[in-house]
Amino acid sequence: xxDFLEGYDVLGAFxxxxxLTALSAVGSLVWGTLLAGMRVSPVPLxxxxxxxxxxxxxxxxxxxxxxxxxxxLADIFGVTMGASDDFxxxxxxLAVLSLSAYTAAFVCEAIRSGINTVPVGQAEAARAIGLxxxxxxxxxxxxxxxxxxxxxxxxxxxxxxxxxxxxAAIGVAEAATLMKTMLENEAQTIAVGALFALGFVVLTLxxxxxxxxxxxxxxxxx
Amino acid sequence: MTEVSVAExxxxxxxxxxxxxxxxxxxxxxxxxxxxDLTIARGEVVVVIGPSGSGKSTLCRxxxxxxxxxxxxxxxxxxxxxxxxxxxxxLRADVGMVFQSFxxxxxxxxxxxxxxxxxxxxxxxxxxxxxxxRALLDRxxxxxxxxxxxxxxxxxQQQRVAIARALAMDPxxxxxxxxxxxxxxxxxxxxxxxxxxxxRDGMTMIVVTHEMGFARSAADRVVFMxxxxxxxxxxxxxxxxxxxxxxxxxxxxxxxxH
Ligand SMILES: Nc1ncnc2c1ncn2[C@@H]1O[C@H](COP(=O)(O)OP(=O)(O)OP(=O)(O)O)[C@@H](O)[C@H]1O
Ligand SMILES: [Mg+2]
Numbered sequence: 001x002x003d004f005l006e007g008y009d010v011l012g013a014f015x016x017x018x019x020l021t022a023l024s025a026v027g028s029l030v031w032g033t034l035l036a037g038m039r040v041s042p043v044p045l046x047x048x049x050x051x052x053x054x055x056x057x058x059x060x061x062x063x064x065x066x067x068x069x070x071x072x073l074a075d076i077f078g079v080t081m082g083a084s085d086d087f088x089x090x091x092x093x094l095a096v097l098s099l100s101a102y103t104a105a106f107v108c109e110a111i112r113s114g115i116n117t118v119p120v121g122q123a124e125a126a127r128a129i130g131l132x133x134x135x136x137x138x139x140x141x142x143x144x145x146x147x148x149x150x151x152x153x154x155x156x157x158x159x160x161x162x163x164x165x166x167x168a169a170i171g172v173a174e175a176a177t178l179m180k181t182m183l184e185n186e187a188q189t190i191a192v193g194a195l196f197a198l199g200f201v202v203l204t205l206x207x208x209x210x211x212x213x214x215x216x217x218x219x220x221x222x
Numbered sequence: 223m224t225e226v227s228v229a230e231x232x233x234x235x236x237x238x239x240x241x242x243x244x245x246x247x248x249x250x251x252x253x254x255x256x257x258x259d260l261t262i263a264r265g266e267v268v269v270v271i272g273p274s275g276s277g278k279s280t281l282c283r284x285x286x287x288x289x290x291x292x293x294x295x296x297x298x299x300x301x302x303x304x305x306x307x308x309x310x311x312x313l314r315a316d317v318g319m320v321f322q323s324f325x326x327x328x329x330x331x332x333x334x335x336x337x338x339x340x341x342x343x344x345x346x347x348x349x350x351x352x353x354x355x356r357a358l359l360d361r362x363x364x365x366x367x368x369x370x371x372x373x374x375x376x377x378x379q380q381q382r383v384a385i386a387r388a389l390a391m392d393p394x395x396x397x398x399x400x401x402x403x404x405x406x407x408x409x410x411x412x413x414x415x416x417x418x419x420x421x422r423d424g425m426t427m428i429v430v431t432h433e434m435g436f437a438r439s440a441a442d443r444v445v446f447m448x449x450x451x452x453x454x455x456x457x458x459x460x461x462x463x464x465x466x467x468x469x470x471x472x473x474x475x476x477x478x479x480h
Contacts, residue, residue: 042306125325125384128286130315130343130391132308139342144329 004186013178014199020095020164020174021203025157027100032107037137039112050108058105062166066098070170088173095167099160106156114149115141150215157211158204175199238300239264239395239426240285245294247280254280255291256450262395267427269437269458272447273473278430281447282399285428286317299394315343318388318396322403324380326372326387332359333368336387344391351390358386362416378409382416395426402433432477438462446470 038050057065073094118141126136165176179196183189240262247255254277262268270278283289285296287303287310296303298317304310326335336355340346346354359365362382364375372380381401388396398417402410414436421427421440431437437444437458444461446454448469454461465471 119325121321121323121325122327124288125319125321125327127311128288128314128317128319128321129339129387130311131339132311133306135342139338140327140329 004182004188004191008178008182010175010178010195010199013173013175014203016092016172016174017161017164017199018203020092020099020167020172021157021161023096024099024103024160024164027096028103028107028156028160031100032104033111033142035104035108036111036115037134039108040115040137042133054105054108057102058109060102062098062102062163063169065102066095066166066169069094069098088171091167091170091172095164095170095172099163099167103156103160103163106159107153110152110156111142111145111149113152114145114147117148118144147215150211154208154211157207161204161207162200237263239266239298240428241295241297242285243295245284245291245296247284247289247291254450255284258294258452260445260452262426262428265424265426266442267421267425267429267440268443268445269441270428270430270445270447271432271437271473272453276447277450278447279399282319282397282428282430285395285397286314286319288319311343315339315391316394318391318393320381320384320388320396320398320401322400324372324377324384324404326380326383328372331369331371332364332375332383335372335383336390339387340390355386355390358389359383361389362386363412376409377405378412381405381409381413385413385416385420389420395428396420398427398429398431400430400432402431434462434478446473448473 035050035053038046039054041047041050070091122144123136123141126140127133131139164174167174168177168180171177175196179192182192186192238261240260242258242260245255245258246253258281260281270281272278280289284291285298287296298313301313304313326332327338330338333352333355336358337348337351340351340354341348356365356368359368362385364379364382364386367375367379367383372383375383385396385401401417402413405413410433414433417427417429417436418440429436429441441458443455444458445452446461446465446467446469454465454467454470456466461470462474465474
């Protein structure tokens with residue numbers, strides 16, 4: 001019944017998806033948190049940069065960003081991510097870079113909306129007592145914003161997992177690339193589709209459940 | 223009163239602790255602070271009163287630059303308020319602030335609320351910070367609550383913790399913005415008593431409050447504000463029994479009739 005699987009490395013393809021997701025998640029969380037810090041910063045230049053970045057990047061289709069990073073960054077400007085000979089590795093790294101840059105805009109907005117749930121008095125008291133802006137953010141505001149950030153952040157990470165399929169556009173051998181090949185070569189198209197749909201659910205479901213559980217345990221008493 | 227003469231001798235130049243000169247501030251079209259000149263001497267307790275919307279909170283908040291001003295200068299202990307950055311943070315540590323809504327850090331215990339800035343700003347070690355915090359919490363009468371979270375305390379207790387948190391930085395001056403307005407009546411006195419003790423200990427204080435009893439017993443001076451201006455200032459006795467301006471007379475007749 002599962003003979004259509006023969007000759008295909010389904011697990012390997014999903015493993016690439018997992019790697020794309022995990023690395024991009026780390027990259028976008030770090031960069032997105034920094035962007036959120038900029039957007040609430042007292043320095044107008046940083047606020048301006050953060051706002052411009054988010055509004056530009058989240059309004060460009062991810063496919064365009066990924067294709068641009070491949071054609072523009074790599075082919076024209078020679079940004080090969082330290083893998084100029086290995087085309088596959090280069091594509092993978094460019095995909096991580098693009099996914100991180102893109103997802104960071106959404107992470108930023110999720111964190112910023114969380115920051116907005118923390119009463120302004122908390123940040124004022126922190127500043128009034130002599131904490132610097134970054135200390136106020138790290139020690140007082142972000143820990144309290146965290147709970148409110150969990151649910152929207154889970155959505156962002158789930159979207160990221162699914163968005164990794166766009167890396168197929170520049171030839172990264174992740175799950176969607178393999179699915180396309182199999183659909184072209186095999187007769188059981190419904191079974192192939194169902195298999196890959198299931199694969200993605202298996203990847204994304206734990207993210208949502210885990211973060212939901214963390215969120216419940218993080219209640220801040222007020 | 224010997225302390226006063228000692229202070230005068232060794233600190234002629236620094237006798238003026240907080241000085242505002244021709245300070246102006248707008249919120250859009252609203253001119254909230256209009257040519258404010260105000261000098262507060264070391265050890266002085268000044269009560270600021272006035273009708274709602276007259277700019278009392280804004281005045282308080284400009285002194286540690288939680289609000290910026292449009293023009294004029296503010297100096298603390300001879301030094302002008304710095305721009306945003308490290309310098310400003312250092313200055314704010316020297317200016318204690320107590321808010322109407324307490325603003326204790328909700329995710330930290332009472333003890334952590336009082337130790338946090340000692341450790342992060344003053345670089346005290348944890349043990350010293352905790353000892354000092356416990357001593358201050360005892361002083362304001364909430365030593366037994368040290369390990370609770372703010373939400374587990376009554377309003378009066380929270381406000382006393384907030385005072386201890388500010389005192390932990392050894393501030394040169396303390397700002398109070400209506401510290402008892404959010405409290406149930408039975409809790410007002412426990413906070414006022416702490417403030418009265420602070421005043422007796424020689425702390426420089428700027429207090430926005432409508433507690434006339436506190437103004438009469440603890441203040442050296444009452445500053446009356448209306449429509450963004452300082453309309454009148456005098457020693458409490460004189461202000462309350464014999465206000466000069468019509469605005470002050472009108473205001474006092476309204477609040478004293480209750
Ligand atoms: N952030 C702000 N943006 C715009 N207007 C403001 C802001 N803060 C205060 N105001 C306005 O400035 C005026 C003065 O406000 P302020 O809070 O200083 O008055 P107050 O004397 O403390 O009044 P209250 O007794 O009600 O506390 C008010 O009209 C208020 O609406
Ligand atoms: Mg006010």
